[in-house]
Amino acid sequence: MSFNRTQISSFLLTFGLASVLAGCNGNNTGGTDFCGTVAQFSKQLNEAIVPSTGVINSSALQVQSERPTKLLVRLKKEQNGVVSSRAVKEKNLTQQLPNSIELELITEDLYSIRFENADDAERYAADLKLNPAVKLVEADSKVYATFTPNDVMFSRQWQHQALQSSAAWDITQGSENITVAVVDTGIDYNHEDLSANMWKNSKEIPNNGIDDDGNGFIDDVYGWNFINNSNQVISDDQYGHGTHVAGIIGAVANNSVGGAGVSPKVRLMALKFLDSTGSGDTSNAVKGIYYAIKQGAKVINASWGGTDPSDALQQAINDARAAGVLVVVAAGNDGANNDTTASYPANNDNVFSVASTNCSDSMSSFSNYSATKVHIGAPGEQIISTIINNQYGSLSGTSMATPMVSGVAALVLAAHPGLTPAQVQAQIMANSDVIPALQGKVASNGRLNAYKVLKALAQAANVMVLTPFRFLLASL
Ligand SMILES: [Ca+2]
Ligand SMILES: [Ca+2]
Ligand SMILES: [Ca+2]
Numbered sequence: 001m002s003f004n005r006t007q008i009s010s011f012l013l014t015f016g017l018a019s020v021l022a023g024c025n026g027n028n029t030g031g032t033d034f035c036g037t038v039a040q041f042s043k044q045l046n047e048a049i050v051p052s053t054g055v056i057n058s059s060a061l062q063v064q065s066e067r068p069t070k071l072l073v074r075l076k077k078e079q080n081g082v083v084s085s086r087a088v089k090e091k092n093l094t095q096q097l098p099n100s101i102e103l104e105l106i107t108e109d110l111y112s113i114r115f116e117n118a119d120d121a122e123r124y125a126a127d128l129k130l131n132p133a134v135k136l137v138e139a140d141s142k143v144y145a146t147f148t149p150n151d152v153m154f155s156r157q158w159q160h161q162a163l164q165s166s167a168a169w170d171i172t173q174g175s176e177n178i179t180v181a182v183v184d185t186g187i188d189y190n191h192e193d194l195s196a197n198m199w200k201n202s203k204e205i206p207n208n209g210i211d212d213d214g215n216g217f218i219d220d221v222y223g224w225n226f227i228n229n230s231n232q233v234i235s236d237d238q239y240g241h242g243t244h245v246a247g248i249i250g251a252v253a254n255n256s257v258g259g260a261g262v263s264p265k266v267r268l269m270a271l272k273f274l275d276s277t278g279s280g281d282t283s284n285a286v287k288g289i290y291y292a293i294k295q296g297a298k299v300i301n302a303s304w305g306g307t308d309p310s311d312a313l314q315q316a317i318n319d320a321r322a323a324g325v326l327v328v329v330a331a332g333n334d335g336a337n338n339d340t341t342a343s344y345p346a347n348n349d350n351v352f353s354v355a356s357t358n359c360s361d362s363m364s365s366f367s368n369y370s371a372t373k374v375h376i377g378a379p380g381e382q383i384i385s386t387i388i389n390n391q392y393g394s395l396s397g398t399s400m401a402t403p404m405v406s407g408v409a410a411l412v413l414a415a416h417p418g419l420t421p422a423q424v425q426a427q428i429m430a431n432s433d434v435i436p437a438l439q440g441k442v443a444s445n446g447r448l449n450a451y452k453v454l455k456a457l458a459q460a461a462n463v464m465v466l467t468p469f470r471f472l473l474a475s476l
Helices: 017-021 036-048 086-094 118-129 165-171 241-250 282-294 311-322 398-415 421-430 450-475
Strands: 008-010 070-075 102-107 110-114 134-139 174-184 223-225 265-272 299-302 326-330 352-357 376-379 383-387 391-395
Touching: 070 086, 070 118, 086 102, 118 134, 165 398, 165 450, 174 241, 174 282, 174 398, 223 282, 241 265, 241 383, 241 398, 265 282, 265 398, 282 299, 282 311, 299 398, 311 326, 311 421, 326 398, 326 421, 352 398, 352 421, 376 398, 398 421, 398 450, 421 450
Parallel strands: 174 265, 174 299, 223 265, 299 326, 326 352, 352 376
Antiparallel strands: 070 110, 070 134, 102 110, 383 391
């Protein structure tokens, strides 16, 4: 069998980054809108971009602390020994406030009041404290899930709202026992937001010129470069496609810098077979898959594809599934129906194929789809992640949607290591958010949701634990 050099290429969109950041593409077709933070920060991001490279200068991005715009006000039960009716009390309260104010009764005598902005909230708080009918005034602050990481770009990574990542991370933040192999252009393993989560071959002594673990690869510490048969696996393409993909899966969370990966604890294996132009040989992709299987990866991320089917690639994917390794693949960026315009490995058997959605919960205009061959949608537009040389940038493509699913698979496997690839895939699909834009476009009709699948599995696990206990009680 011969392999065409241009047969496989990465699914990264190459249009200008500034326009990518200008706002959402496509219309909201009825799903939830996550564009708030994207729009809010788009100007800031545009200003921060270096146009020639499309790289965001992280120092230009300032954290905006959220000042409360709502107040909690508790009224006195009685004043001067007189108990007033609720209507009288409310009138007394609203007289002091702007006309169009929203007053929400929380519980008896306790109100939440929403102001136009934080300045107004502060000013009226001072006034209300002087009101003799008012017992207490305090800021109605936002309450966050237990784990909201401090990474400076976290709030701009809109995928975490769609995926409900913070809530998911209260269940699990992943595990260093779960390795995701990024079969791609390589990974910048020195990146400040990736290095702590890199997979390392513990049986290989670095740089001694000896294949210490006898796996056929000399000094393979972070993975392998199948293009030139070396251990040099740092991305050498313009944006660092594989580095961006790796950050989406597992950038280190809560380390102040950059953003957060979907699975903040994970091990990322760097397997390079795509060259600096983002294309590579099928034979090298196949070698990468077998390396991942042999070295114990549980998930393989394949953000690439081509138009020609390959028996060798299908066999490698079959072998991965038989070995308990989930292969997550990109649907493709042609805006095409994969039923009529085939894309591989998306159209192969035994893969988990991913379409792209945007912050309006619409399907991306560039995304391939198929009610049978594409399984789920995931955020793939305006995705901020790691770029080579300690930088960050926003990229779009099914290349970016695919690692979202790989990250959720890593979380699921961290919490439930006994699940098979087919079970992981089925659970993620069954517990996606069904959105109108994906009806009939992907097999699950849904967009990825990390929290939903982890919660469902946790509840199922509780039932399994409770069952023998009930049986014991019954037999007493
Ligand atoms: Ca070795
Ligand atoms: Ca060695
Ligand atoms: Ca980080």
